[in-house]
Amino acid sequence: MNSDTADTVKVSDYLCGRIPELTGSHHAFLLSGGGMMHLLDSVGRSPLQPFALHHEQAAGIAAYAYGRTLNTTGVCFATSGPGATNVLTAVAGAWSDSVPLLVVSGQVSTLFSQRPYGLRQRGFQEFNIVDVVAPTTKYARYIERAADVRYELEKACYLARAGRPGPVWLDIPLDIQAARVDPKTLRGFDPVAEDLDTLNPPPPTGFVDSVLDKLRSAKRPLIVLGHGIWLSGAQDDARRLLERLRVPVQSTWNAMDVVPDDHPLYFGRANAYGPRFANFIIQNADYILSIGARLGVQHTGYNVEAFAREAFLDMVELDEAEATKPFLGVDRFTRCDAAALIQALNRALSDDRVAAPTEWLAYCQRMRRQYPAAPTLAQVRDEPYVDPYYFVDQLSELAPDDALVPLGSSGTSFTVSGQAFRCKARQRVFHAKGMAAMGFGMPSAIGASVALGKKMAITLVGDGGFQLNIQELQTMVHHPLPIKIFVINNNGYHAIRVTQEGYFKSHYVASTADTGVSLPELSRIAHAYGLAYRRISNNAEVSEHIAAALSHPGPEIIEVMVDPAKHLMPKLGSAIRPDGTMVSRPLEDLLPLLDRDEFRANLFIQPLEW
Numbered sequence: 001m002n003s004d005t006a007d008t009v010k011v012s013d014y015l016c017g018r019i020p021e022l023t024g025s026h027h028a029f030l031l032s033g034g035g036m037m038h039l040l041d042s043v044g045r046s047p048l049q050p051f052a053l054h055h056e057q058a059a060g061i062a063a064y065a066y067g068r069t070l071n072t073t074g075v076c077f078a079t080s081g082p083g084a085t086n087v088l089t090a091v092a093g094a095w096s097d098s099v100p101l102l103v104v105s106g107q108v109s110t111l112f113s114q115r116p117y118g119l120r121q122r123g124f125q126e127f128n129i130v131d132v133v134a135p136t137t138k139y140a141r142y143i144e145r146a147a148d149v150r151y152e153l154e155k156a157c158y159l160a161r162a163g164r165p166g167p168v169w170l171d172i173p174l175d176i177q178a179a180r181v182d183p184k185t186l187r188g189f190d191p192v193a194e195d196l197d198t199l200n201p202p203p204p205t206g207f208v209d210s211v212l213d214k215l216r217s218a219k220r221p222l223i224v225l226g227h228g229i230w231l232s233g234a235q236d237d238a239r240r241l242l243e244r245l246r247v248p249v250q251s252t253w254n255a256m257d258v259v260p261d262d263h264p265l266y267f268g269r270a271n272a273y274g275p276r277f278a279n280f281i282i283q284n285a286d287y288i289l290s291i292g293a294r295l296g297v298q299h300t301g302y303n304v305e306a307f308a309r310e311a312f313l314d315m316v317e318l319d320e321a322e323a324t325k326p327f328l329g330v331d332r333f334t335r336c337d338a339a340a341l342i343q344a345l346n347r348a349l350s351d352d353r354v355a356a357p358t359e360w361l362a363y364c365q366r367m368r369r370q371y372p373a374a375p376t377l378a379q380v381r382d383e384p385y386v387d388p389y390y391f392v393d394q395l396s397e398l399a400p401d402d403a404l405v406p407l408g409s410s411g412t413s414f415t416v417s418g419q420a421f422r423c424k425a426r427q428r429v430f431h432a433k434g435m436a437a438m439g440f441g442m443p444s445a446i447g448a449s450v451a452l453g454k455k456m457a458i459t460l461v462g463d464g465g466f467q468l469n470i471q472e473l474q475t476m477v478h479h480p481l482p483i484k485i486f487v488i489n490n491n492g493y494h495a496i497r498v499t500q501e502g503y504f505k506s507h508y509v510a511s512t513a514d515t516g517v518s519l520p521e522l523s524r525i526a527h528a529y530g531l532a533y534r535r536i537s538n539n540a541e542v543s544e545h546i547a548a549a550l551s552h553p554g555p556e557i558i559e560v561m562v563d564p565a566k567h568l569m570p571k572l573g574s575a576i577r578p579d580g581t582m583v584s585r586p587l588e589d590l591l592p593l594l595d596r597d598e599f600r601a602n603l604f605i606q607p608l609e610w
Helices: 011-023 034-043 056-070 088-097 129-136 146-161 174-178 207-217 235-244 276-284 320-324 338-348 358-370 388-398 411-420 441-451 470-478 494-503 522-529 539-551 596-601
Strands: 027-030 049-052 074-078 101-107 139-142 167-173 221-225 249-251 287-291 312-317 332-335 404-406 428-430 457-462 483-489 532-536 556-561 574-576 582-584
Touching: 011 034, 011 074, 011 101, 011 146, 011 167, 011 174, 027 034, 027 056, 027 441, 034 049, 034 074, 034 101, 034 174, 056 074, 056 088, 056 101, 056 404, 056 428, 056 441, 056 470, 088 101, 088 129, 088 167, 101 129, 101 146, 101 174, 129 139, 129 167, 139 146, 146 167, 167 174, 207 287, 207 312, 207 338, 221 276, 235 338, 249 276, 276 358, 287 338, 312 320, 320 332, 388 411, 388 457, 388 483, 388 539, 404 441, 411 457, 411 483, 411 494, 441 457, 441 470, 441 483, 470 522, 483 539, 522 532, 522 556, 532 539, 539 556
Parallel strands: 027 049, 027 074, 074 101, 101 167, 139 167, 221 249, 221 287, 287 312, 312 332, 404 428, 404 457, 457 483, 483 556, 532 556
Antiparallel strands: 574 582
């Protein structure tokens, strides 16, 4: 063996060998390309297994979902130029949802780089991706020295998870990918030396006692658990905490599976689209402990000042900027790791218990009974279409106890599942809440299924969004992956049509067949890809067809026929004040409006005057 290579390895080999150890992921989702040819060769020889898709956007989304499923850092490889830019939607989703994601892109050789000359482009398919992604990643670096590969990889993987998690990006030129390095001589990354070891602080002294005092003294306490619970690995500790705290709990839409829906203390997910019972509960609370939730505008409602307006709002988050959002009345912000706080609360309550007043618990239970998220079959049996709320309720009823449910992230499929899907204790259920991008559903299902050894995955998408990343049907068929794609057919672009009806007097543009948008026949699409297909046409068929689809061993498209004119209710609306100004209604006052006597009877707080 040549003495110059006896102790050295290619940079691309080094990267692929270290990534599983540093990320916890054993798959790299990718679409092959010349700008990453050394990375591609190396990933085919390493413990990091390549998983090919037909579009880099889909590869990035699959990596996002793989990481969410396993609570690890997902991995995506992309080639230079258009390959890299195609990953941006997935990176934006990981950024807004705080999902750790490592993207490694190829780049033109340093010999042909535009960087020293200020050119737009010099090498073929060259694009300065690092400067583009820098604002929406936690760390983005162009590696121009082979000797820096260990440091940059270790730092990127550390920052992807430390503090508030998010995506990171390494851009590696072809000649650096091919360069040889001696791993023993490479400098490493030390978070202590760079003062980066305190990004997940414990609760400050006295804070736990103060929280428990407030929970004990509150008349109407409520705990809100966000996605930070999952990200910190505290989901099991959070469920144990509820055995010691008999206090009502809610979750955010981005943490919809953190507590099972059948838990006696769980009372839904407040949102601008309800469900109504959850909104009444959060608005009537007098003390709210929010852990790992950013309390975004869909959670608070668009009249943010009216959110939890008579409650003391205790916000525990790693990102202090979230507490400074305009009009959000945070009474106390504490920068603290969610897992550290929940573990400390469990220790403090090892020989003690805290219980909310009986009257408050009874109220929460009454609201849940009085305003269910979905109708019964008896209520919708005779409707000519499938009721989407009933369908989602039945899908959650029939899904296996350990089901993997990476939901679609736009339109009816997104909204109704957030309102009405009832999560079970061992299920993993999520969607890309922040970006809510069309086209997330199918690649998410692929990444989630691969994460758990080709486990069956259930996804719910709209017929409009189904057209984005439709090419990944071939990926499901090729491997094959037992993915069940439930497609809500409401004639496409329903949310846009509703907006145009409400704001523009039904002036439809680019939202109907007459205005330029039509969709293909799904049965023919299924046939073209060699997929099983079935259609659910009315509510009486729902349970039978869901059960049959879930028992089918391979991938399948299930078309769900929903009334194209059906508006999703309940939801927030606006009110016109006596002076003619328009204002968003508070979170407790959803459309369709309740009888005012019934509405006021549900309030402990003072109703707003219009």
